[in-house]
Amino acid sequence: MTTATAEAPSSGLETGAPRRGVLSKIVDRVGSGAVQVVMVLLGLFWLVPTLGLLVVSLRDTEVNTAEGWWTIFTKPSDLILSNYTDLLATGFTASFWNTVAITVPTTILVIGIAAMAAYAFAWMEFPGRDLGFLIVVGLLIVPIQIALIPIASFYGGLGIFGSIPGVVLFHVAFGLPFAIFLLRNFFVGIPASLLEAARMDGAPEWKIFVSVVFPLGKPAIASLGIFQFLWVWNDMLIALVFANAGNQPMTKALQSQMRQFGSNVDILSSGAFLSLIIPLVLFFAFQRYFVQGMMAGSVK
Structure with a gap:
């Protein structure tokens, strides 16, 4: 005796877990550790202008005019504190x-x-x-x-x-x-x-x-x-x-x-x-x- 299996009509609604986006899949594959590293790097990047402002405030006007603030890494002797004393004056x-x-x-x-x-x-x-x-x-x-x-x-x-x-x-x-x-x-x-x-x-x-x-x-x-x-x-x-x-x-x-x-x-x-x-x-x-x-x- 053969039994016919009737296939239920599709209701048009999907069941199961919702589809995940491409970005969420990438985050899962990369791992939370790598994401944290990226966030730390972004935070340090946003602190770069603050670091530049600090360096400029610790150098003479002539030096700041002639060179960029990043040259302080090769010339740390340019750092001075007289700018702050002049400011207070x-x-x-x-x-x-x-x-x-x-x-x-x-x-x-x-x-x-x-x-x-x-x-x-x-x-x-x-x-x-x-x-x-x-x-x-x-x-x-x-x-x-x-x-x-x-x-x-x-x-x-x-x-x-x-x-x-x-x-x-x-x-x-x-x-x-x-x-x-x-x-x-x-x-x-x-x-x-x-x-x-x-x-x-x-x-x-x-x-x-x-x-x-x-x-x-x-x-x-x-x-x-x-x-x-x-x-x-x-x-x-x-x-x-x-x-x-x-x-x-x-x-x-x-x-x-x-x-x-x-x-x-x-x-x-x-x-x-x-x-x-x-x-x-x-x-x-x-x-x-x-x-x-x-x-x-x-x-x-």
Whole structure:
């Protein structure tokens, strides 16, 4: 007796493992070790300009004009430290401390105010909460340029135009919308059961914020702190408008030296490298929290 086997009609849907791209197959064949080596080489390649800036800052102007910075490997005797002593003699130290006086308070104020506001928008019920958050989101698209003249006139009436507090207040005002938006989206991902348990134990809202929300939000807060610090540290536009000659940060001090670029490249290079050191140290010090914040933001 013969049995006929009926072949099931094809439904047009493929089953089994999904097809993998050519790049994924190449990565599997090369191996993770080789990929890591490539990533390290790319990282070193991106550090080449920083190395060149360091070498230029440690050589005389005539040598930098005549030769490329890479010749230092055959002429290490060209390295000198007089460029940095000359830089400090130009009053650059005051500009450095002005930058610190602007950046540190701005970063602390933005983080503190934004964290409390983000907690309120995320976990507290009050009239107009959603409308207030929409206004904050809308402020993200407001360009800084349209506020320069009105704020300058306002500062003139208050008598703080050209002062460091005026620069700090401007940075805080325009840094808060993004900071509130970022932290609020992170705080929403905190399990509500933790907050409810704290409320059942009788903890007030400020205690819940300090003891529960703020520690859990450290990765996002650290990421925000790094971003805010870098934005203010490297800012030039606000410094050019609102800081006078006595309160100028490093960016404005270096910009004033650009008029004589051909004759003072040693001052510019050493000043640029000094302004680069602090952000690098800050990034590597909080790198662990920064990576955690970026990973958390990608899954929340």
